[in-house]
Amino acid sequence: MTQAATANKGNSKPRLSDELSNDTLLGWLRSMQLIREFETRTMQAYQQAKIGGFCHIYTGQEACAVGTIGSVNHDDPVVLAYRDHGHALARGMDPKACMAEMYGKAAGCAKGKGGSMHMFDKPNHLYGGHGIVGAQTPLGTGLAFAARYEWEVLGTGSKKVCLCYLGDGAIDQGAFFEAMNLAALYSLPVIYIIENNGYSMGTAIHRHSANSENLLARGQAFDMKSVKIDGLDILNVYDQFKPLVDECRDLQRPAFVDFKTYRYQGHSMSDPQKYRTKDEVDEFKAKDSIANLLDHLMNERECIDEDSWKAMRKELAAIVRESVEFSENAADPEPGELYTDVYANPQPNLSPTAEYRHGAKNPLL
Ligand SMILES: Cc1ncc(C[n+]2csc(CCOP(=O)(O)OP(=O)(O)O)c2C)c(N)n1
Ligand SMILES: [Mg+2]
Numbered sequence: 001m002t003q004a005a006t007a008n009k010g011n012s013k014p015r016l017s018d019e020l021s022n023d024t025l026l027g028w029l030r031s032m033q034l035i036r037e038f039e040t041r042t043m044q045a046y047q048q049a050k051i052g053g054f055c056h057i058y059t060g061q062e063a064c065a066v067g068t069i070g071s072v073n074h075d076d077p078v079v080l081a082y083r084d085h086g087h088a089l090a091r092g093m094d095p096k097a098c099m100a101e102m103y104g105k106a107a108g109c110a111k112g113k114g115g116s117m118h119m120f121d122k123p124n125h126l127y128g129g130h131g132i133v134g135a136q137t138p139l140g141t142g143l144a145f146a147a148r149y150e151w152e153v154l155g156t157g158s159k160k161v162c163l164c165y166l167g168d169g170a171i172d173q174g175a176f177f178e179a180m181n182l183a184a185l186y187s188l189p190v191i192y193i194i195e196n197n198g199y200s201m202g203t204a205i206h207r208h209s210a211n212s213e214n215l216l217a218r219g220q221a222f223d224m225k226s227v228k229i230d231g232l233d234i235l236n237v238y239d240q241f242k243p244l245v246d247e248c249r250d251l252q253r254p255a256f257v258d259f260k261t262y263r264y265q266g267h268s269m270s271d272p273q274k275y276r277t278k279d280e281v282d283e284f285k286a287k288d289s290i291a292n293l294l295d296h297l298m299n300e301r302e303c304i305d306e307d308s309w310k311a312m313r314k315e316l317a318a319i320v321r322e323s324v325e326f327s328e329n330a331a332d333p334e335p336g337e338l339y340t341d342v343y344a345n346p347q348p349n350l351s352p353t354a355e356y357r358h359g360a361k362n363p364l365l
Contacts, residue, residue, distance in 0.1 A: 016242060017235040022303040028070055028234060029297060029304070030312060032062040032290050035086040037313070037320045038095060039265075042085065042102060042116075045324060046269050051102045054131070055116040058086035060264035063289035064165075064195055065090040067237030068259075071245050072161060077125050077143040079136045080165035082117035083195075083263075084129040087165065091124045099323040105330035112333045113341065134173030137192065140164025141179040144190035148252055161249045162190040169200025171218060172209055183254040184222040191248055191255045192219070195231075201267045202275040219256025231261040232287045235296065 039059045045051045058065070065086040069078065080087050088098050093109060101108030102116050110120045110129075118129040127143060130136040140162050147160035170176060171194060183190050194215060198205050205212045219226030225247065229240045241257070248255050262284040266273045297304045304312075 015235065015239050017238045020238065022297070022301055024070070025293065025297055025301070026304060028066050029290070029293050030316065031066045031070075031090055032234070032293065033313060034095070034316050034319070035059075035062045035065070035089050036290060037316050038085060038089060038098070038323070041320050041324055042099070043265070043269070045099075045102070045327075050328070051116065052104065053115045053117075054082065055102065055269045056083040056267065057263070057265040057269075058083055060284065060288075061195060061197060061231070061261045062086055063234040063237055063293075064193070064231050064259055064261050067231070067234040068163060068193060068241055071238055071242045072163060075125055075158075076160050077127055077147065077162045078165075079127040079140045079143060079162065080129065081133070081136060081167055081170065082129065082131045083167070084117065084119045088119035088121060088124075088126060088129070091121060091126045093119065093121045093124055093126065095319055095323040096326045097121070099320075100327040100330050103327040103330065104332070105327055106333040106337070107326070107330045111337060111341065113337070134166060134170040134176050137164060137166055137170070137173070137176040137179040140190045140192065141183045141188060144183060144188035144254070145186065148186075148188055152252075159249050159252060160189060161245055162188075163193060164190050165193045165195055167200065168194055168196045168198065168205045168212075168215075169203075169208065170194075171215065180219070180222045180224070180254070180256075184224055187251075187253055189248050189252045189254065191244065191257060193257045193259050195259055195261055197261050197263045199263075199267065199275065202271070202273075204275065215258040216256065222254070222256075224254050224256045226256040226258070228258040229260065231259045232284070232289050232292065234289055234293050 036059055039057045042051065042055065043057060046055050069087065069090045078087060078091060085098060088109070089095060097107065097109040098119060101110055101112060101114060101119060104112040104115065106112050110118050114120065114129060117131040120126060120128045127139065128136065144162040147157065147162060150157040151159050166176065180192065196205065196215065200208050211217060216226040216228060225244065227240060227244055230236055244255050244257070264281060264285060294304070294309060
């Protein structure tokens with residue numbers, strides 16, 4: 001039997017995801033489980049006060065990062081908000097660089113200067129990790145402008161699509177409307193993905209946003225193709241998202257996605273979660289995206305069994321453990337690093353001593 005035929009066992013209507021190979025889907029399962037394991041260890045390290053600053057956990061939302069990033073090319077740019085560890089790992093960031101960033105170590109992806117909210121990885125075309133709600137949306141428009149300019153005017157690249165993620169709490173930021181307007185006006189290839197987990201910190205979406213049942217109206221107002229996606233089933237994500245990517249790439253047009261998802265943990269590491277019930281969380285856990293995909297691969301495609309799943313989890317746990325050990329033993333940044341990567345243009349007057357201002361120790365001079 002072919003893989004596609006096996007994939008469709010018990011499902012009479014053919015789906016686009018039937019064409020995905022077993023290897024691809026096992027890779028997605030692996031990637032989602034890596035994120036989950038990584039986040040569990042991140043929480044532990046935070047509770048042990050080894051990680052400081054703000055820290056937002058992605059557990060529950062894995063199918064969004066893995067399914068959407070899995071639907072684009074590696075050189076399509078990605079930009080996002082602060083709940084960013086999952087996307088960084090899905091994009092291929094080394095878990096050691098990701099964990100070391102949270103530990104504030106020099107080996108971190110942003111040299112330990114950004115922390116949890118600022119995962120950057122230029123070789124993997126990941127342009128952050130941004131802490132100001134909505135601030136990444138004009139950047140997404142700009143990345144799409146650059147991509148189209150390179151392809152159409154300079155003739156140096158191929159047609160690209162930028163993925164720009166934002167939370168439901170960012171949808172009413174003024175900058176987002178300006179970003180959407182320019183993207184539509186200039187016909188730029190950017191997909192704004194609203195990771196709609198239903199809450200902006202402790203405020204439910206219907207309490208913070210007008211017409212929240214119909215977010216697609218926001219995209220449609222700018223004449224963008226606007227699609228609602230049930231983000232708990234990664235096969236469904238691919239079925240709906242991949243054609244949208246193909247269309248945006250082909251036509252070099254923007255699009256808007258209301259991506260329904262759910263976070264299992266609190267907003268950040270200090271959140272008493274008084275705004276929701278345990279029953280609500282359990283209801284979503286019962287529809288868990290990793291369990292869903294595992295069930296499909298075990299029972300429909302029959303390409304993984306209990307033993308190999310156990311082995312996969314063990315291997316991933318070891319990779320994450322190694323990233324923690326690496327981060328604990330890694331070196332702190334040199335004090336002089338405080339003055340690098342801050343401004344594009346040197347600001348010598350901000351350096352604390354004459355030696356730094358005028359001497360060889362100032363890396364800016
Ligand atoms: C401009 C701005 N306003 C307020 C905040 C404080 N703040 C941090 S996270 C957050 C909630 C955003 O929620 P959402 O966009 O839904 O993302 P989620 O945490 O659900 O992933 C707020 C209001 C901020 N960082 N930036
Ligand atoms: Mg939210």
